[in-house]
């Protein structure tokens with residue numbers, strides 16, 4: 278691909294979705310955009326690029342963005358965050374929410390494994406939360422992947438990655454060569470399109486935000502802007518989960534790592550950070 282063509286797609290993706298493409302990803306651009314060119318009836322990627330130099334159909338732009346998203350995910354991905362969710366986060370909200378309501382936002386939900394993992398965990402913990410209501414709001418920039426998430430049908434390969442067999446047997450029904458998640462767990466998650474590059478004013482305030490394995494694709498400025506905006510949509514004693522390769526350090530002061538809980542962050546000034554400081558001070562005394 279010519280440098281100028283690469284630059285055209287690079288600028289488009291950065292401005293519309295936040296994705297930063299380095300020159301060494303030129304091969305990725307070509308391999309993912311060739312099928313889009315074919316779908317739109319172009320003879321070649323070059324022919325599609327010529328259209329892109331003019332005023333392209335917004336749906337073509339959407340298809341290009343969707344083709345360039347990486348939707349890699351799995352049930353109980355990295356496992357440890359879900360232990361922290363049960364042992365640290367749920368333990369806190371249980372004593373801190375007299376209104377018996379928990380609101381969770383999964384900000385880059387992909388094909389649903391992350392929000393459904395949370396839904397299954399909440400269902401498993403239901404006897405400890407009598408009378409509670411749980412709201413799981415799951416968003417993504419890709420409508421195609423959101424449709425897969427809503428359908429909640431997974432291949433053998435997908436259910437074998439991280440999902441304990443007991444939960445598979447309890448909450449899924451085999452349907453040909455796929456596994457269909459049951460309606461009760463599906464009904465616990467509400468899906469919507471949301472681009473993290475957009476203003477968050479239409480969103481509510483959440484007790485817990487999962488924003489895992491998406492900020493890695495953005496530059497520092499975009500990460501800082503998104504995390505700063507998220508700080509305005511999380512309760513003061515709320516929790517933020519990031520992916521294993523992501524951090525707030527050097528990017529924003531709005532959140533701080535919860536000591537001893539890798540991947541878990543709290544709002545600056547939150548009691549979760551204070552309690553730990555007191556404990557360390559006591560240990561030194």
Ligand SMILES: C[S@@+](CC[C@H](N)C(=O)[O-])C[C@H]1O[C@@H](n2cnc3c(N)ncnc32)[C@H](O)[C@@H]1O
Pocket residue numbers: 293294295346347348349350351354384385386387388391416417418419422471472473474488489490491520
């Ligand atoms: C690698 S997946 C991560 C899925 C899940 N959070 C996990 O950790 O397993 C990244 C997801 O981010 C979505 N995404 C990329 N750019 C986005 C944006 N600007 N706004 C919202 N979602 C975005 C992609 O469509 C993709 O589904």
